Structures are given as structure tokens and as C-alpha cells.
Amino acid sequence: MVSDSAGPRSTAQPDKASVARMYDAMLGGEHNFAIDREAVAAVTAIVPQVRTLARANRDFLGRAVRFLVESGVRQFIDLGSGIPTQGNVHEVAQAVSPGARVVYVDNDPVAVAHSASLLSGNPDADIVDADIRRPADILGSPRVGKLIDFDQPVAVLMNAILHFVTDEENPAGVVTAFRDALPEGSWLAMSHATNQDRPDAAAAVGKLYRSRATSPVTARSYDEILSFFTGFDLVEPGLVHIPLWRPAPGQELPDDPSEFQGYVAVGRKNA
Secondary structure: OOOOOOOOOOOOOOOOEOHHHHHHHHOOOOOOOHHHHHHHHHHHHHOOOHHHHHHHHHHHHHHHHHHHHHOOOOEEEEEOOOOOOOOOHHHHHHHHOOOOEEEEEEOOHHHHHHHHHHHOOOOOEEEEEOOOOOHHHHHOOHHHHHHOOOOOOOEEEEEOOHHHOOHHHOHHHHHHHHHHHOOOOOEEEEEEEEOOOOHHHHHHHHHHHHHHEOOOOOOEOHHHHHHOOOOEEEOOOOOEEHHHOOOOOOOOOOOOHHHHOEEEEEEEEOO
16 A cells, blocks of 8 residues: 555546656656557647657756755655656665665556555655645655654655646645745755747647646746745756756757756755
């Protein structure tokens, strides 16, 4: 069992593509269905480089986790963690620091089931079936409390998840709830889709997700995304397009980073 008081189990919608399975398909994974691949094909017709964007986003997650471990973090909460693939947070963190503790959070049945299977036998990682829109349930979950000590620094990861929280669902309140639960010296890492660079494409993708996927997507402006980091001091290079955040040595950078249609940043909670 992976579900506890952290919230209701999500139910499959057979007539809708799952955003978790769509992301898996974009990354070349195998845990997706025809309806998901068809939705990804429709997105690709609007944004031809969408698979490149997904891989760049995943690469950012790996770079951010390595940076955080090197900065002394040993506890991670990965919100909207999705279906396991290569370079999962616990694999990256525990390769650098054995014993680093990771709690994954998702409410997609396929993501939860595959995560539970992957983590079987790993005492320092777990999966909680819960919804990011209900942060109190996550923070109060016994499974989270078993691994995460909120008296010590914690890194909260919101990788490509907050744009699935609509304005009406108060994304700023979601971030604030997690920020207020964290001790000083904790961290927030986030990637978020933007409508600033290609507004027409962002609008078209948003319309497609609303009609065909289990969650709508709300791309936001640079300033809107930056506001989520209130109470955090951003580390260099600040809020930037996905491939520009601390690229690996020798990594080839795009001529036009705005083509990645998303911003990323990592911030440390201030006093």
C-alpha cells in the first residue's frame, strides 16, 4: 500500500490522456497508452521540439539535485514526480550521498504503482499517493514524516508540476504552504512552462490539454513564475530558460533559449 491520509486516490479517466503518461511518452518511456501518444502527437504538431523540451527539463532536474546534494541537502520531496525513468531523484541523490532520503508524491495510478515497484527494498525512498493541490495532506502524511525531518533542511522539487495547478486552485498558496513548513536553509527547485516567448503556441497547447488530458496546463509569465520564489534567495544564474541553468561542462547551448518555453530556478529559503 502506498496511499494513506495524504489524500484520495486518483481514478483513471479512460477517455483522457494522463499528463504523467504523456511526459513518459515524451521522454521515450514505455509506460503509456495509445491515447497518451496521440495527445503527444497533437502537442508535437504545435510545438515540434516538445520531446527535446521534455529531455531538457529532465536534465535540469538532475543538475539541480546534484547541486542540492553538493550544497548539503540530504532530504527531498519530489512533487508530481511522475512515472519513474532514468535519473530519478533518489538515484541521483544517493549516488552522490548514500542514505539521502527522498519522498515522491503523485496521484497518477500508473506513476504510483511503478514508483512503488521501483522503490521496493529501498529504505530511504518512498512514494505517497497525494495531490499537490492539498499540501497539508502531504505535509501531514505519516509516510512523509517517516523519512523527512522538518527540523533539518529539505529540498522541495516542483519540476514541471505547478503549471498543472490553475489560477483558481491558488498555486501561490500551494508554494507558500510548503515554504512555511520548511526550516531556514531549505530549498525550492522549480521548472515551469511560460507563455511569454511563444504566446500563441502556449495558448494552443493549453487548449489541447484542457480538452484531451487529465489536467489543464497554465503557462505563466516570467514575473508570475518569479513570484513563486517569494521567501527564497535564488542562486546564480537566477530564473532562466531551461538549458541555461548551470549547464554541464561542454554542454552545447541553444542559439535561442526561448524556444524551450519554460523557466527554471533554485532558491534557498531565507530568514
